[in-house]
Amino acid sequence: MDKDKDTLLSAFGKWVEPLFQCNFQEKVDQNQQDKYAKKLTTKSYVLLFLHAILQKRESLRAVAADILNPHMQEFLQLDSISYSQLSRKHRQVDTDLLAHLFFSLVGKIQCMAANPAGRKPYKIIDSTTISLCLSKYRWASFRKTKAGIKIHVSLAFVDHDEVYPEQIRLTTAKPNDITQMDSLIDDSEAIYVFDRGYVDYKKFDDYCRRGIGFVTRLKDNATFYLLESQVLHESPVLADTKVLLGSPQKPMDHVLRLVEAKDSQGNDIRIITNCFDLSAEEISDIYRTRWAIELFFKWMKQHLRIKTFYGLSETAVWNQVYLALITYCLMILMKMQIQTTKSLLELLRSLKAFLWCDYIEWFKYNRSSKKRRR
Incomplete structure (x- = not known):
C-alpha cells in the first residue's frame, strides 16, 4: 500500500x-x-x-x-x-493468517529476549475462561445455561518485569485444561510452572523421560510414599523430600521431589517437581512466578478488548x-x-x-x- x-x-x-x-x-x-x-x-x-x-x-x-x-x-x-x-x-x-502473524511476532520477541546464561527459562502454563451469552454463541456452549471460550497460554519471560504469550491454544470452555498440555509443553530446555488443574501422573512420567522440567502444586488428596527426607537449617522452606506419587497399584515410574513452603499469604503449599539440581528455596521461588500469568490475563482483560466481541x-x-x-x-x-x-x-x-x-x-x-x- x-x-x-x-x-x-x-x-x-x-x-x-x-x-x-x-x-x-x-x-x-x-x-x-x-x-x-x-x-x-x-x-x-x-x-x-x-x-x-x-x-x-x-x-x-x-x-x-x-x-x-x-x-x-x-x-x-x-x-x-x-x-x-x-x-x-x-x-x-x-x-490461520492471524495465527501466522501472532507467531511471527512471538519469534521476533524471542530473538530480542536474551535468557541469562546457565539458567533454564521458566514458562508458565494456564488458561482463562471468557463467558459468553448462550443465546448468541450456541457454538460455544459448555453447560445448559452457559457459553464461553478458553485461552490456553504458555507464558515466557522477556525479563524480570515483562512476559509474553509464547504459545496459545483457543478452545471452547468445555475441554479440560489437561487436554492442551501436550501442545503447550514441549521444550526440554525450559522449566514449566503450572497449577493443580494440570496434575497428571502419566504425563509427569513422560516429562521425566523426555527431560522436561516442571514445577507444580500437589493436590490435597494426593497419595505418595516418602522415600528420603532432607534436614533443613534456617530455611524458609518447611520440608524437602523425595517421594513416589500414586497408589500402590499404579505408582509413578519416576521419583519426584516434594517441597513444602508457604505462599505469599502465609498458607502452607506442597510443590512437586522433577528438578533436583536446584535448591528448595529456588523451587519455591519458581512456583511463585506462576502469579505472572494471572497478572497477564488481568492486563489483557482490562486494557484490550477480549471480554466482548464484534x-x-x-x-x-x-x-x-x-x-x-x-x-x-x-x-x-x-x-x-x-x-x-x-x-x-x-x-x-x-x-x-x-x-x-x-x-x-x-x-x-x-x-x-x-x-x-x-
Whole structure:
C-alpha cells in the first residue's frame, strides 16, 4: 500500500511496523484472501481492528467511524467503510493468517529476549475462561445455561518485569485444561510452572523421560510414599523430600521431589517437581512466578478488548482474540525497542496520546529516565 510518509512515521505507523516484516501479504496472496475484496483488504482490516482494540471501540459502527479520521484515511488509503463491510470481513478472514502473524511476532520477541546464561527459562502454563451469552454463541456452549471460550497460554519471560504469550491454544470452555498440555509443553530446555488443574501422573512420567522440567502444586488428596527426607537449617522452606506419587497399584515410574513452603499469604503449599539440581528455596521461588500469568490475563482483560466481541461467529471471536494478542506483542516489541523503564500500561497510554504524532516524539517521551507513576 502506498501510504503518506508522515503517517508512516507516526507513533501508530511505527508501532505496527513489525507487521510488515512478517510475510503477511505473501500469506494473504497464497490463500487468495483478497480475491473478491473490492475495498477492504485483509491488511487494512488488520490495521483498522488493531486500532479498534487499542482504543477499545465498543461496536463495529464505532470502528467504521474511525475512518473519518484524516490520518486513518491516509494510512489505509480508504475514505469510508460501512459497519456491514467490517462485519463481513471480520467473519471471513482466515484465522490461520492471524495465527501466522501472532507467531511471527512471538519469534521476533524471542530473538530480542536474551535468557541469562546457565539458567533454564521458566514458562508458565494456564488458561482463562471468557463467558459468553448462550443465546448468541450456541457454538460455544459448555453447560445448559452457559457459553464461553478458553485461552490456553504458555507464558515466557522477556525479563524480570515483562512476559509474553509464547504459545496459545483457543478452545471452547468445555475441554479440560489437561487436554492442551501436550501442545503447550514441549521444550526440554525450559522449566514449566503450572497449577493443580494440570496434575497428571502419566504425563509427569513422560516429562521425566523426555527431560522436561516442571514445577507444580500437589493436590490435597494426593497419595505418595516418602522415600528420603532432607534436614533443613534456617530455611524458609518447611520440608524437602523425595517421594513416589500414586497408589500402590499404579505408582509413578519416576521419583519426584516434594517441597513444602508457604505462599505469599502465609498458607502452607506442597510443590512437586522433577528438578533436583536446584535448591528448595529456588523451587519455591519458581512456583511463585506462576502469579505472572494471572497478572497477564488481568492486563489483557482490562486494557484490550477480549471480554466482548464484534461478531457472533466462531471465526469472528477467534480472530478478535488473535488481534488482541497481536496488540500485546506489538506493545512488548515496542517496549524492547525503545528500552524504556516505563511500564507496559504507561507505554500503552502514551501511544494513544501520541498516536498520529511523529514517533520520535513518542520515543523521546518514553525514554525519559524518570519513571512516571501510574
